[in-house]
Amino acid sequence: AAGLMVAIDGPSGSGKGTVAKLLADEIGLPVLDTGLLYRLTGAVALERGVELDNEAALAEMVGDMLIGLSWSSDGIGYDGADWTPRLRTEAVGAAASTVAAKPLVRERLLSLQQQLAQAGCIMDGRDIGTVVLPDAPAKFFLTASVRERARRRWSQLKQMGHRGDLDEVLLDLKKRDQRDRERQHAPLAQASDAISIDSTTLRVDEVVDRMLGILERRQ
Numbered sequence: 001a002a003g004l005m006v007a008i009d010g011p012s013g014s015g016k017g018t019v020a021k022l023l024a025d026e027i028g029l030p031v032l033d034t035g036l037l038y039r040l041t042g043a044v045a046l047e048r049g050v051e052l053d054n055e056a057a058l059a060e061m062v063g064d065m066l067i068g069l070s071w072s073s074d075g076i077g078y079d080g081a082d083w084t085p086r087l088r089t090e091a092v093g094a095a096a097s098t099v100a101a102k103p104l105v106r107e108r109l110l111s112l113q114q115q116l117a118q119a120g121c122i123m124d125g126r127d128i129g130t131v132v133l134p135d136a137p138a139k140f141f142l143t144a145s146v147r148e149r150a151r152r153r154w155s156q157l158k159q160m161g162h163r164g165d166l167d168e169v170l171l172d173l174k175k176r177d178q179r180d181r182e183r184q185h186a187p188l189a190q191a192s193d194a195i196s197i198d199s200t201t202l203r204v205d206e207v208v209d210r211m212l213g214i215l216e217r218r219q
């Protein structure tokens with residue numbers, strides 16, 4: 001599968017991350033989670049006190065950030081530290097979706113994603129099939145009902161030791177969905193040549209089997 005590019009897009013909690021990792025194990029490709037780039041941008045902005053609505057200041061910050069950045073299947077590192085564990089909170093998720101709506105921020109992060117994908121990978125995000133890798137030979141769009149996605153996110157938070165109220169998680173998720181779908185620049189959308197899979201009532205291994213079947217038929 002060397003050199004193969006697989007794009008997986010979908011809303012928060014659709015199971016993209018888990019599915020991408022399992023699929024990667026099966027076909028021997030690295031996984032690049034593009035959400036980590038936007039989460040790191042949000043977290044660094046929060047830490048440095050950069051206004052989440054100041055597009056020019058954010059773009060400059062991202063320019064600096066790209067210099068000390070290491071991003072791989074293992075997660076994301078910046079300035080000599082592994083940032084991955086602290087990026088999974090709801091606060092960082094909300095900051096990520098705010099900064100991700102800024103065209104200059106997206107633009108600065110685009111070529112890094114395109115360069116790293118060239119050697120072959122499974123890349124997951126919101127705009128991979130539409131903007132980042134429009135020529136990827138395999139594209140999936142993963143969905144699930146908003147209730148089911150909230151339930152998954154809630155149990156994930158619980159596992160990580162965070163407390164969370166299911167209704168609150170549902171509300172946050174709806175807000176983030178709306179922001180991601182309605183933004184002007186590179187919104188969450190299914191590419192016309194992407195295959196959609198609804199995972200509401202499927203286990204992750206069933207989703208992965210479906211994907212493997214589709215990839216095999218394509219070769």
Ligand code: C5P
Binds near residue numbers: 034036098128
């Ligand atoms: O997937 P994850 O929840 O980690 O993404 C965090 C946020 O980053 C999303 O809500 C979305 O606003 C943004 N994002 C994006 N484009 C991507 C990946 C993530 O806009 N390709």
